[in-house]
Amino acid sequence: xxxxxxxxxxxxxxxxxxxxxxxxxxxxxxxxxxxxxxxxxxxxxxxxxxxxxxxxxxxxxxxxxxxxxxxxxxxxxxxxxxxxxxxxxxxxxxxxxxxxxxxxxxxxxxxxxxxxxxxxxxxxxxxxxxxxxxxxxxxxxxxxxxxxxxxxxxxxxxxxxxxxxxxxxxxxx
Amino acid sequence: xxxxxxxxxxxxxxxxxxxxxxxxxxxxxxxxxxxxxxxxxxxxxxxxxxxxxxxxxxxxxxxxxxxxxxxxxxxxxxxxxxxxxxxxxxxxxxxxxxxxxxxxxxxxxxxxxxxxxxxxxxxxxxxxxxxxxxxxxxxxxxxxxxxxxxxxxxxxxxxxxxxxxxxxxxxxxxxxxxxxxxxxxxxxxxxxxxxxxxxxxxxxxxxxxxxxxxxxxxxxxxxxxxxxxxxxxxxxxxxxxxxxxxxxxxxxxxxxxxxxxxxxxxxxxxxxxxxxxxxxxxxxxxxxxxxxxxxxxxxxxxxxxxxxxxxxxxxxxxxxxxxxxxxxxxxxxxxxxxxxxxxxxxxxxxxxxxxxxxxxxxxxxxxxxxxxxxxxxxxxxxxxxxxxxxxxxxxxxxxxxxxxxxxxxxxxxxxxxxxxxxxxxxxxxxxxxxxxxxxxxxxxxxxxxxxxxxxxxxxxxxxxxxxxxxxxxxxxxxxxxxxxxxxxxxxxxxxxxxxxxxxxxxxxxxxxxxxxxxxxxxxxxxxxxxxxxxxxxxxxxxxxxxxxxxxxxxxxxxxxxxxxxxxxxxxxxxxxxxxxxxxxxxxxxxxxxxxxxxxxxxxxxxxxxxxxxxx
Ligand SMILES: Cc1cc2nc3c(=O)[nH]c(=O)nc-3n(C[C@H](O)[C@H](O)[C@H](O)COP(=O)(O)O)c2cc1C
Ligand code: SF4
Ligand code: SF4
Ligand code: FES
Ligand code: FES
Numbered sequence: 116x117x118x119x120x121x122x123x124x125x126x127x128x129x130x131x132x133x134x135x136x137x138x139x140x141x142x143x144x145x146x147x148x149x150x151x152x153x154x155x156x157x158x159x160x161x162x163x164x165x166x167x168x169x170x171x172x173x174x175x176x177x178x179x180x181x182x183x184x185x186x187x188x189x190x191x192x193x194x195x196x197x198x199x200x201x202x203x204x205x206x207x208x209x210x211x212x213x214x215x216x217x218x219x220x221x222x223x224x225x226x227x228x229x230x231x232x233x234x235x236x237x238x239x240x241x242x243x244x245x246x247x248x249x250x251x252x253x254x255x256x257x258x259x260x261x262x263x264x265x266x267x268x269x270x271x272x273x274x275x276x277x278x279x280x281x282x283x284x285x286x287x288x
Numbered sequence: 289x290x291x292x293x294x295x296x297x298x299x300x301x302x303x304x305x306x307x308x309x310x311x312x313x314x315x316x317x318x319x320x321x322x323x324x325x326x327x328x329x330x331x332x333x334x335x336x337x338x339x340x341x342x343x344x345x346x347x348x349x350x351x352x353x354x355x356x357x358x359x360x361x362x363x364x365x366x367x368x369x370x371x372x373x374x375x376x377x378x379x380x381x382x383x384x385x386x387x388x389x390x391x392x393x394x395x396x397x398x399x400x401x402x403x404x405x406x407x408x409x410x411x412x413x414x415x416x417x418x419x420x421x422x423x424x425x426x427x428x429x430x431x432x433x434x435x436x437x438x439x440x441x442x443x444x445x446x447x448x449x450x451x452x453x454x455x456x457x458x459x460x461x462x463x464x465x466x467x468x469x470x471x472x473x474x475x476x477x478x479x480x481x482x483x484x485x486x487x488x489x490x491x492x493x494x495x496x497x498x499x500x501x502x503x504x505x506x507x508x509x510x511x512x513x514x515x516x517x518x519x520x521x522x523x524x525x526x527x528x529x530x531x532x533x534x535x536x537x538x539x540x541x542x543x544x545x546x547x548x549x550x551x552x553x554x555x556x557x558x559x560x561x562x563x564x565x566x567x568x569x570x571x572x573x574x575x576x577x578x579x580x581x582x583x584x585x586x587x588x589x590x591x592x593x594x595x596x597x598x599x600x601x602x603x604x605x606x607x608x609x610x611x612x613x614x615x616x617x618x619x620x621x622x623x624x625x626x627x628x629x630x631x632x633x634x635x636x637x638x639x640x641x642x643x644x645x646x647x648x649x650x651x652x653x654x655x656x657x658x659x660x661x662x663x664x665x666x667x668x669x670x671x672x673x674x675x676x677x678x679x680x681x682x683x684x685x686x687x688x689x690x691x692x693x694x695x696x697x698x699x700x701x702x703x704x705x706x707x708x709x710x711x712x713x714x715x716x717x718x719x720x721x722x723x724x725x726x727x728x729x730x731x732x733x734x735x736x737x738x739x740x741x742x743x744x745x746x747x748x749x750x751x752x753x754x755x756x757x758x759x760x761x762x763x764x765x766x767x768x769x770x771x772x773x774x775x776x777x778x779x780x781x782x783x784x785x786x787x788x789x790x791x792x793x794x795x796x797x798x799x800x801x802x803x804x805x806x807x808x809x810x811x812x813x814x815x816x817x818x819x820x821x822x823x824x825x826x827x828x829x830x831x832x833x834x835x836x837x838x839x840x841x842x843x844x845x846x847x848x849x850x851x852x853x854x855x856x857x858x859x860x861x862x863x864x865x866x867x868x869x870x871x872x873x874x875x876x877x878x879x880x881x882x883x884x885x886x887x888x889x890x891x892x893x894x895x896x897x898x899x900x901x902x903x
Contacts, residue, residue, distance in 0.1 A: 156604025198587035217509030218665035260360025271326035
């Protein structure tokens with residue numbers, strides 16, 4: 116990895132080159148780290164905000180965060196792998212979240228999950244090769260009244276059938 | 289705004305009273321909870337405002353966005369005040385007609401009103417609808433009445449007057465005494481008496497103490513805390529403020545799941561407003577007491593709902609539980625004394641301080657006082673959020689409020705307490721809502737998830753569902769919890785695949801006992817409950833899977849034959865219409881036929897057949 120490291124003029128840190136992280140994102144990342152340097156227990160917050168910026172948390176970025184916050188890399192990796200919010204794999208442009216909580220399960224969420232997996236050749240947590248969709252299961256998004264429920268990006272959809280789910284997805288590229 | 293005193297608070301209450309008592313304008317109280325938003329209530333709000341302006345009645349009509357009304361399955365919901373006229377399932381197309389009829393012609397628009405499913409009568413007023421009529425809204429007292437983003441309206445409903453009393457008139461001892469009298473117990477699961485927790489923390493001599501609100505709500509099928517935070521966020525802040533005053537804490541955290549964006553937004557707004565009003569910060573209401581709080585967003589780990597794991601998570605690490613003692617009240621967040629309570633617990637507190645502990649204890653059973661909010665869902669007509677007095681029977685919640693099971697299907701069981709709880713069968717339907725009574729029946733009160741299941745739910749599948757959940761969510765610290773749940777899951781999967789043997793049932797019981805007795809935290813200790821309770825009440829169903837290779841509920845795919853029973857088939861064609869792979873051959877007046885070559889076992893035919901004709 117050594118040959119990938121380059122030095123930028125406006126920062127003291129070494130930023131590893133990474134195809135998914137643009138210079139603009141690096142600036143944002145450094146800003147987040149600066150703000151959180153002296154905040155106790157800020158790792159989770161830094162990871163959250165960096166994931167918001169980049170879309171996921173590449174291994175190189177985790178190393179960089181550990182180095183910049185001056186904490187062991189094992190601790191940063193530990194936190195990143197512990198919480199389901201964090202993903203170390205690239206994610207799709209559109210995130211499909213099918214609720215598999217109890218209320219939705221009783222109302223047939225597995226039918227929806229199965230249908231989406233079959234149609235787009237996905238597994239839970241995987242992304243289509245063209246990065247159009249990432250399919251995730253979530254345990255209850257608090258919309259049990261609308262079971263079975265599904266989220267596409269930030270929009271919640273309730274009372275859905277497998278057919279409707281596929282239809283809704285056609286609008287997302 | 290300069291810091292407020294009691295007089296300022298009183299004048300805000302008087303100035304805004306008309307907005308919560310609806311004495312001036314007609315108010316269209318439109319539900320803006322997560323549920324109704326997903327069915328379009330934000331667009332409807334715009335449309336309402338537009339129609340009102342077009343008709344030139346904007347000066348006498350207000351549109352107010354409220355928090356969840358609890359009847360989410362019928363959303364979007366609109367209640368016209370002061371007359372309490374209830375409309376549901378609104379669509380954008382309805383709005384012009386609705387505004388014209390209701391507001392201009394003053395005649396209710398009947399086709400959007402609630403029709404009783406039995407008597408077929410229209411019930412115009414919200415309070416007459418059985419779903420609402422049988423509830424006792426204490427924690428949810430402001431639902432549908434205030435705009436959750438307006439601190440003024442909260443104050444107009446006596447908001448922050450409990451905090452004022454706690455700060456200006458009562459000593460910590462007085463508060464503890466009222467809490468003791470009230471008998472309030474934690475609503476987050478374990479039911480620990482609140483006054484004891486507060487008392488232990490108040491006895492600690494430490495210059496720094498914390499108050500933490502547990503809004504992690506991890507039970508997958510529960511949304512009480514979300515609704516409270518969305519509809520009445522200030523009640524939780526006020527509860528925290530009173531707790532802080534009692535134990536003399538200066539700082540607080542609300543640990544909220546990241547899956548609740550609207551709740552997070554509303555709580556942040558509430559904190560900002562409370563700070564502006566000087567109800568958070570230094571010298572609150574001129575009492576000299578200072579308290580401030582912030583939100584901490586969870587990052588998706590069920591075990592972080594456990595109190596020690598939650599605090600570890602705020603400290604920035606992997607949220608893993610640690611042994612107790614020391615208890616959080618002695619050594620909590622950053623090793624400081626910490627009071628940690630659930631959202632609903634805290635939302636009860638202002639009411640107790642305002643009305644008195646004796647008043648509060650006037651409702652409930654011997655050891656369970658006050659009310660409890662449940663998230664009623666699953667196979668029940670009226671899915672939603674209900675608040676009932678302790679002691680109400682499960683039957684009354686499911687049938688009187690919930691309207692019973694839809695269609696002609698039969699009630700099978702109700703699941704209480706989520707992954708830590710259990711299933712209660714029909715024989716126990718007269719069980720009262722009471723911590724001890726529910727435990728005796730093999731379930732737990734839990735945080736309030738109540739999932740009704742009809743005969744189409746397979747109990748083995750249900751047990752597997754929860755085991756899959758805890759297996760995934762186990763933090764991995766204790767071997768029995770990590771490995772034992774995996775083993776149980778394997779056994780259940782084997783049974784569902786038709787490869788089970790009768791010895792498996794004994795092994796399930798053995799493993800369950802080991803996990804229960806040798807796990808560190810509540811997650812592991814209670815993880816076997818869903819298996820044990822289904823084994824206890826539905827042993828025959830397990831045996832059917834094992835001995836007869838049959839899943840009576842037809843839920844376990846491997847045991848379904850995907851064959852049409854010609855005697856039951858009415859030739860309705862629904863299976864044919866819904867089959868995504870064209871595997872169903874169907875001609876009018878002939879029983880359908882499924883081509884096993886083409887069938888992908890997606891279960892849609894089974895799900896759609898109303899005559900139970902597919903085996
Ligand atoms: C695995 C696990 C998950 C929990 N999840 C929650 C939760 O989501 N919300 C909650 O309020 N309490 C939860 N609890 C209970 C808390 O540990 C704690 O008892 C509770 O928040 C205390 O508040 P209360 O006394 O007001 O009920 C959980 C406990 C365990 C063992
Ligand atoms: S019982 Fe399970 S979740 Fe709890 S500490 Fe042990 S391994 Fe972690
Ligand atoms: S849905 Fe059921 S009743 Fe209708 S045609 Fe298919 S098998 Fe027959
Ligand atoms: S179980 Fe699906 S939203 Fe709650
Ligand atoms: S969100 Fe509208 S009733 Fe629950």
